Amino acid sequence: MRKSGAPSLLISLFVLCGVLLSACGGSTPSTNTNGGGSTTAPKSVTLVTDIGGLNDQSFNQSANVGYMKAQGELKFRRQVIESKSQNDYVSNLTRAAQTSDMVIGVGFLMATAMDQVAKANPTKSFALIDSCATDAKGNCDSLKNVAPLFFKEQQAGCLAGVVAGQMEKLGKAKSSKLLGNNTIAAIGGLAIPPVDHYIAGYQYCAKKVDPAVTVKVNYSQSFDNTAKCQDIANNQISTAKADVIFQVAGGCGVGALQAAKAKGVYSIGVDSDQSHVNDSVIASAIKRVDQAVYLTVKDFEAGKFSATPAPFDLTNDGVGLAGLSATVPAEVKPVVDKYIADIKSGAITVPDAVQK
Amino acid sequence: MFFPILGRVLISADFWQASLQFAALLLLPALGGLLSERSGVINLAMEGLMLIGAYVGVMMAIATHSVWLGVLGAVIAGGLLALVHAIVSINFMANQTVSGIAINLAALGLTNFLLPIQTQGQGIRALDDALRLPQLHWGPLANIPFIGPVLFQQNIIFYVAIIILVGIQFLLFRTNIGLRIRAVGEHPHAADTAGVNVRLVRYACVVSSGLLSGLAGAFLSLGIAGIFNQNMTAGQGYIALAAVIFGKYTPVGAAAACLVFGLGEALSPRLQDTGISANLLGTLPYLLTLVALVGLVGRTTAPAADGVPYEPASE
Amino acid sequence: MASPTVQRRTSAPASQLARWMQKFRAALGRPLIAVLVAFVLGGIIIMITTPGPLDNRFITAVSTYYYLIAGSFGSLQSISYTLAKATPLIFAGLAVAIAYRAGLFNIGAAGQLTVGSMVAGIIGIQLAALPGWLLVPLMLLGSMVAGGIWGGIVGVLKAWRGAHEVVTSIMLNWTAFYVCAFLVEGPFQAPKLSQQTLPMAPQATIPSLAILYNQTLGTFLPQIPDPAQYTVDAGLLIAFVAMLVYWFITARTTFGYELRVIGQNPKAARYAGISVRKNIVMVMFMAGAFAGLAGAVRLMGQAPYQLISSAFSTDSTGFDAIGVALLGRTTSIGVLLASLLFGGLQQAGPYLQSYVDVPGDIITIMQALVLFSIAIEYLPSLQRFMPSFLVKSSRPPLVPSLITTKPAEEKGEADMQAVESGHRATSDTVEKTGLKPTSSGQEE
Secondary structure (H helix, E strand, O other): OOOOOHHHHHHHHHHHHOOOOOOOOOOOOOOOOOOOOOOOOOOOEEEEEOOOOOOOOOHHHHHHHHHHHHHHHHOOOEEEEEOOOHHHHHHHHHHHHHHOOEEEEOOHHHHHHHHHHHHHOOOOEEEEEOOOOEOOOOOEOOOOOEEEEOEOHHHHHHHHHHHHHHHHHHOOOOOOOOOOOOEEEEEEOOOOHHHHHHHHHHHHHHHHHOOOOEEEEEEOOOOOOHHHHHHHHHHHHHOOOEEEEEEEOHHHHHHHHHHHHHHOOEEEEEEOOOOOOOOOEEEEEEEOHHHHHHHHHHHHHOOOOOOOOOOEOOOOOOEEEEOOOOOOOOOHHHHHHHHHHHHHHOOOOOOOOOOO | OHHHHHHHHHOOHHHHHHHHHHHHHHHHHHHHHHHHHHOOOOOOOHHHHHHHHHHHHHHHHHHHOOHHHHHHHHHHHHHHHHHHHHHHHHHOOOOHHHHHHHHHHHHHHHHHHHHHHHOOOOOOOOOOHHHOOOEOOOHHHHOOOOHHHHHHOOEHHHHHHHHHHHHHHHHHHHOHHHHHHHHHHHOHHHHHHOOOOHHHHHHHHHHHHHHHHHHHHHHHHHHHHOOOOOOOOOOHHHHHHHHHHHOOOOHHHHHHHHHHHHHHHHHHHHOHHHOOOHHHHHOHHHHHHHHHHHHHHOOOOOOOOOOOOOOOOOO | OOOOOOOOOOOOOOOHHHHHHHHHHHHHHHHHHHHHHHHHHHHHHHHHHOOOOHHHHHHHHHHHHHHHHHHHHOOHHHHHHHHHHHHHHHHHHHHHHHHHHOOOOOOOHHHHHHHHHHHHHHHHHHOOOOOHHHHHHHHHHHHHHHHHHHHHHHHHHHHHHOOOHHHHHHHHHHHHHHHHHHHHHOOOOOOOOOOEOOOOOHHHOOOEHHHHHHHOHHHOOOOOOOHHHOOOEOHHHHHHHHHHHHHHHHHHOHHHHHHHHHHHOHHHHHHOOOOHHHHHHHHHHHHHHHHHHHHHHHHHHOOOOOOEOOHHHHOOHHHHHHHHHHHOOOOHHHHHHHHHHHHHHHHHHHHHHHHHOOOOOHHHHHHHHHHHHHHHOHHHHHHHHOOHHHHOOOOOOOOOOOOOOHHHHHOOOOOHHHHHHOOOOOOOOOOOOOOOOOOOOOOO
């Protein structure tokens, strides 16, 4: 974002005139890299995003990063279709299937649509992030041409919970900004599986580390309304005296990180390393959607498509904890490492259902 | 279970602080819309004007490394887009409803269209604190229990909004200019005869609505959110429009309407602890407004010449 | 302010052909120019934002239009997709249009559509055991009643409490989004899934048009090969019926006439003994019923035949419908054509990024430009800037409103009014649209 200099300034002004729009070049979109006359044309892959757009700072963007990385290496024709409404899923997926060999759908809401399109296009391969294709009864349909890409978000959530719980346990002596009420909080966007997995792991492991801790959970009903998450976080901090806020609400949750900064407490980011937002962010529970997309596309191009890929978890770096800040007491890191080892070895199984 | 929680929410400073902040965000475009309607130009465009303000504000702040230039850009952006509405409504005598809807669509389209182009597909990351509008802290006043956080720890634009509210109330009902604006909105021909430049007044009012909505956009993106998201106004411009009508086309009335809505908006997430579905709680600000409108306000009357393009009586 | 009455004029002595031409010009001429101007402006925007030398930019702009047309009407399949997108727009467009006839701005189509689809879905899920011939009409009827009630509330509040329809509809929209999201995520949630219902049972759906054809006419006419690839459903036929109903109501019934009178001047309507209140409630109920059908037909006609809670507030059909109705000048044919335009743009838009590297959101800008153009009405505007002696005799009415000229146009008398009389429309005769409450103009 800091790249754009004077041209952006010009552009910003000219936005308004409608005609004089963003003149003077400056920032220009990258051009399509097409196959470019290679001898064996790679099989084409299309990415169909969920609503929210490619710049959503969340899973669509992450999926696109993985897709672009694979596209850069393997040089297939780039085709990304952005869904504008949930009503577009079927037509977008169908179009994608007709014009390419593999289709990657982003988001569990496409589950039913994916099922119908995959059945109608049995010769094409599909991958779906966060869900399996589901039939008319809502059950997983084990189609041979659909790869469900599941993540064990609860493991990443658990590590976030370990950090928060351990800090509470160590108390104010080690972390000066704690409010002393032994309460931590999480803000979910919506009570949907990927979000609840994170929160469930957070709850479970925080309480495992520090049984006395209270975990307050709220939902913002939004993934993009920043003001809402900020407001909820403010409320959690001032009313419940929560001092570590874990945001699981995408762009909305950025507001929670900002509230934590303004109120002088700690926060934990989600999906990608969010330590750049501000210095209240002590760690981020990450989910490598980009890595999943990249690996899936690469496998597909190498002829190794699998309809039953292993879920992405700590063992294959599909989820994890990133950006542990220096403000976190030194005693926390060993505990986190111990939990990582225990989860990998199977000594700890993290539940994926939120305790009410 | 419900009432104790409600009670606790209602006496918490944090709830009132949030309510006032939401209300102030709506108040700015509402005042803008009010000026425009008062002068006789229907304005449905606040949604789009806010959105363009939010976008340009962030882009300018990033490009110039100055939040104040960002705000300036947002205000100018809103003003320029409103100027389009003014030109087509006043000079081309266009249908003002259609034009307003078109402005909203245009703002949505432009911001979505330019965002990937200007950011090379990276989107905008959350802004640094230095690029955000500051929360003010009025020294000892801010430390008064309850009143301090509610009234003296708000964002700077909150206070600007209050000043503008007082200013416009005064302007409309206590000054010669206000008299002219109202005359132009009610009886443009009579006003013209009396020597008022009808079109000029309307231009000024419509552009002002853009300036104020643009400022609200900056408040949203640079103040509250610290980021720009696609379609981040999410219907708030329409709520502001509702506040104008609800408030019977008076600044104080509109402010009251914004406050009702802000209370609902702040209340809804805070009642989640009662176990009521968050979705049902989400209807709270809307139902509250609806009940208040139907029960307390009832009939509202627009300025007589609202929506009527003005044409000089003879050639 | 004086109280004008609805102008009913005897037709001009003109030949059949001339009348037809006039009718055509009135109905299509200005919208067509508006669309052309908008497309030229859209092309300029693309050229400005595209990298490379000027000729490159020009090629990008031209190919954008090529792909827009190819993507929306370029093949039978594309056409079927476009029609599938246009179908709900037609219903919703009619919902906005009929209210506009009565001078009401129905910004609430989105909410009416939402409750319509929700109630159709509830019926489809709860009564899935019923046979299709009973279930489908029941769902459609349910959606009409539900949407109608949602719209009717606005009408009742307007008629008896004077609450402005714009305010109440906006509030009811969001109420509908949230309440229906609650229902989808609560009682009607699919087991093991979140935020969505199960798909409707097959007998609760509307068949695709191609499959329907193969099963009926196709039994003795040539079959359509591979019918599954043509997604447009038989809901389009229902939309045609709705258009017919709309035309009949507005052009051939007393109610339709009364609507126009109310739309033009509620005061005059009251003097004429028309029950304004009753008509406002009725027209809002009808508007809601049209919008409700839009929701039901999309749920039942388009895969995956399920309701998704977050789709209610992100779906733009209810708001696009405003543009459709205004661009279509509130006539049924106009709404159809405008729906095809908007549906086509929305169908082709998402693919632009891949083909020409232009963000698909350019189509939103184009929709906005079309609306600007239709609002401005270039021809009368240009004429206004001409020296007055040139245009004195052939001056069209300086009425920006879409409604005022409407009744005349339908009888093929489009610009006759002005041509005959050289009558100058003052603000008195100008219809007040949009935000104007019925009780206006008492300040004299």
